[in-house]
Amino acid sequence: MARFSFNQATANNWALAELVDGCAAAGVGSVGLWRAPVLDHGLARAAKRVRDAGLSVSSLCRGGFFTAADWLDDNRRAIDEAATLGAPVLVLVVGGLGGRALDDARAHVATALDTLVPHARAAGVRLAVEPMHPMYCADRGVVSTLAAALDLAARYPSRDVGVVIDTYHVWWDEKVWSLIAEAGAADRIAGYQVADWVTPLPEGVLLGRALPGAGHIEIPRYTQAVTAAGYTGPIEVEVFNADLWTRPGPDILADTIAAYLSHVVPNE
């Protein structure tokens, strides 16, 4: 369990303080946090609460959404929040079209990264571009493949910009195995998240993910691939699921740990 990290979004309705206590009680050493609940709790208080519980923060989700009018200030704040939390990585969901043509939206992401990298470097936070499943291209993320994320990252030192590999977003890609190897060889794997794919997709296609092992993705093969690529960092389980969210936080955590033990640990 040393590499397991519980991403807060998996128990979206579990208050931060209880989540931290619940993870500590369950022997979980690391959490992936989200900005909104952290700010609701109070940034400094959240940082102290996590630290006092002996937890580390594997990543902060999420910066990006470069389509927003205040994207620059907002992302600078996100970087600072990650630094305050001791999160080494800020996950970037880059945003959709935002009224731009697709090529222009993608070019804008590169421009935004150019602007943010110096601030992130100064704060000691690594930016991690997360390729999003192509079904989110219009409204969440125009970086649709691991190849595109690696191309963006390649313009900066690897300590400044990496990629997040989330099984849910990349599993359909026939080039994914060579891309994972390439990402590892270039020291670009800044995070690894696992979630499983089930159908039918719900309206809005956001809240229909499943715990590892419950769907169609070959989770063991992904964990083997990122390990073979040299990644030794935390492994976050991040599952957005409307039904899961209705359950008590401790139950969600227990099922997440069970899924992790069955479908991830044997292949770490």
Next chain:
Amino acid sequence: MARFSFNQATANNWALAELVDGCAAAGVGSVGLWRAPVLDHGLARAAKRVRDAGLSVSSLCRGGFFTAADWLDDNRRAIDEAATLGAPVLVLVVGGLGGRALDDARAHVATALDTLVPHARAAGVRLAVEPMHPMYCADRGVVSTLAAALDLAARYPSRDVGVVIDTYHVWWDEKVWSLIAEAGAADRIAGYQVADWVTPLPEGVLLGRALPGAGHIEIPRYTQAVTAAGYTGPIEVEVFNADLWTRPGPDILADTIAAYLSHVVPNE
């Protein structure tokens, strides 16, 4: 309007006979047909009805679904139906995982094509592999990119196997422009379909497409690209939309023609 073809699925509840008469009355010269309504009407009767109305059949949708137990017999029948209708192209939606691992499901598609190509060649029907949007990878089509479809097609003479380029399925792909050029240079473009992308996606993600111009896809650029790639064949408008389907067939056809005139014709 010479290249316009009205795909029957755009007016899913319009009976075949009325659709044929409506298209003829509107000056439409070509239709894309679907197997189920054709068989409901009677194959020979449908073929005669279309012919008597002076219409040509641009394609028959769809073969494929190689995950089904009776895929071989079913696809042989689909090929024969296309031949009877005078459709030069049978569109293949290859099917999802069907209980296989993803690589195995993709390998099975290649095996199925090997088996079907001789039958298709003998019938004078070109098989057209349609890459499906990656959100359909699990349950509808494991061929998720134009690159993968072209790789499959490349194993056969171009007159036997081509690809269908549907804007809805490929628009997110950062490599799509070079792939369209490659497809054209290799004489692999067996069909071109237009539909637009709108959000939020509905549950099941099947019936949320839009008429050209109503969404986020740069339809003019796609039409220019397939034209520049040398494609001179029919252009089908194929839109699966639950709201559109509630309207009378002639109204749907009128709106489809209007969208085609505005967003496709200037770039043919």
